[in-house]
Amino acid sequence: MSRVRRTQQQRRESAEAALVAAAAELVIESGVRSLTLARVGERAGYSRGIVTHHFGSKQGLIDALARALQEGFVPGLADKPPGLDRLLALIDGYLGALAHSSAAGHAFLLLWSEAVTTTELGPTFRERDSAFRDDIAKDVAAGIAEGTIRDTVRPEAVAVAIVGQLRGIGMQRLLDKDAVDIERLRPEVTEQWRRALSAEGQ
Template identity: 70%
Template sequence: MVTTRRTQQERRAQAEAALLDAAAELVVQHGVRSLTLARVGEQAGYSRGIVTHHFGSKQALLERLARATQAGFVPGLADLPPGLDRLLRLIDGYIGALGDVGMMNRAFLLLWAEAATASELAPIFRERDEAFRSDLRSDVAAGITDGDVRPDVEPGDVAIAVVGQLRGIGLQRLLDPHTVDTARLRHTVTDYWRRALRVP
């Protein structure tokens, strides 16, 4: 029987993934204010020392968690050029993904909502939201250049409205999942933006 030993890099990546999963679980169960390095280590089956070793501080852990929870929420967009099609696929995929919100995605939405009142989260999520809006602005601007989006549309306004709508739908889905029919809603919202933006 042959066993393969994991490299130090693989062990480090596995430990960091387990710690981030544990942090997400704690956020969902108890909120960000109850999150400590010691509790994360305990939840993941490690010592507090390993959490400090990997992240250094609670703030650094929160920053990594914010990035990890948002990464890959809508797969398959990286290969698409900016434009109306990419924007509509993002909207459709985002709402579709809310139909089965995993622990990491739930943690992201809860952290995002708490960022309004938690000073340690506000800068992290301002940066994450600006990156999201920047992508959306690029899609709208490219759509205008391509002739697919009306030239009188303001890309920044659309970006703010789309982020607010998607995150708001996500929070409603967390609060009352039976009320938000994502399978139907994804088509309704995507069609709304298609009609609102497309050149007549």
């Protein structure tokens, strides 16, 4: 029985996914300071040279890791038009992802917290947080334009508040999983934002 040969692009994508997964595992185990290209390659079953070939440097690997961990964290948003419904789905979906305690979510929050004191992480996570806030602000602006969100709120301020709350809940769960029941918290947080932003009854 003949085996189907994978294309070069498929092999590249498979190798990069394995290397990123290995990097996430090492971050969870030992933190970003102990992350080296050699350790990532060894964990994934490749050489250090392969890691360098794909990412160029440790900084390139960290950038790729941060993006991979955040992309698709809340599935299904791409199908929703910007506005209040999409924003509430983002909040609910983000908390749902935290509740499942995935390795990706765990690694992202660890990296995010280390970005405050680790020079090599700062630029990457400032960019990721800026993109997250911009995405939320666009939903708020679209909701104002369509009349579902009050026109007295400032999109940028709402974005800062939502990111702060979601990241804060995630960090609390990381520190003490048993103290933060996200499944019970999830509908309350989503409803709080619906009431705070909704144009109904204003």
